[in-house]
Amino acid sequence: AQSVTQLGSHVSVSEGALVLLRCNYSSSVPPYLFWYVQYPNQGLQLLLKYTSAATLVKGINGFEAEFKKSETSFHLTKPSAHMSDAAEYFCAVGGTNAGKSTFGDGTTLTVKP
Amino acid sequence: EPEVTQTPSHQVTQMGQEVILRCVPISNHLYFYWYRQILGQKVEFLVSFYNNEISEKSEIFDDQFSVERPDGSNFTLKIRSTKLEDSAMYFCASSGQGLRNEQFFGPGTRLTVL
Secondary structure, three states: OEEEEEEOOEEEEEOOOOEEEEEEEEEOOOOOEEEEEEOOOOOOEEEEEEOOOOOEEEOHHHOEEEEEOOOOEEEEEEOOOOHHHOEEEEEEEEEEOOEEEEEOOOEEEEEEO | OOOOEEEOOEEEEOOOOOEEEEEEOOOOOOEEEEEEEOOOOOEEEEEEEEOOEEEEEOOOOOOOEEEEOOOOOOEEEEEOOOOHHHOEEEEEEEEOOOOOOEOEEOOOEEEEEO
């Protein structure tokens, strides 16, 4: 069984501030973990993925995430928020041909000027 | 770069009508999936498909839903008699050979049931 918990359904930051979106997972097998971004009325864009290689994963648009097995976490960070980062962010676990992807409830990121 | 494609991008239908959503997975992929996202909610798994049969399905995937791979390139989701609550974005995904190959998602089809 697998599950994802995203802490904080809404996160608001000022432009230029640190972005931190939290994700905790549960998985009965070594997990694959993903972060997706979704802009209004659009599809899912893969930001980054953890597939059991390096624990610090760098993605697109300056985002990165660190896999911490001891904390069962995969938090998403960006050092300096940009207005264009405002979107819905989903953490997901699984997502391989060994089984389905299980998504978190999502976090809406608002960036204030 | 290979990608999953879906058609149409937006489908509007009347309640009770049948709809077929189409997906073209990445060409050498063998595992196929459908997910659903009701507006404002999270993405939910519907069904996975491998070797011409359903591997796993969720409780959402009831008798009104069916999937098919009618030829070597398309993967379809049929809803026999649409309900208002079927209005959602439907995402297709595919993954390749190997135990832990990741899924690649299509851009989605927005289904609106009136």
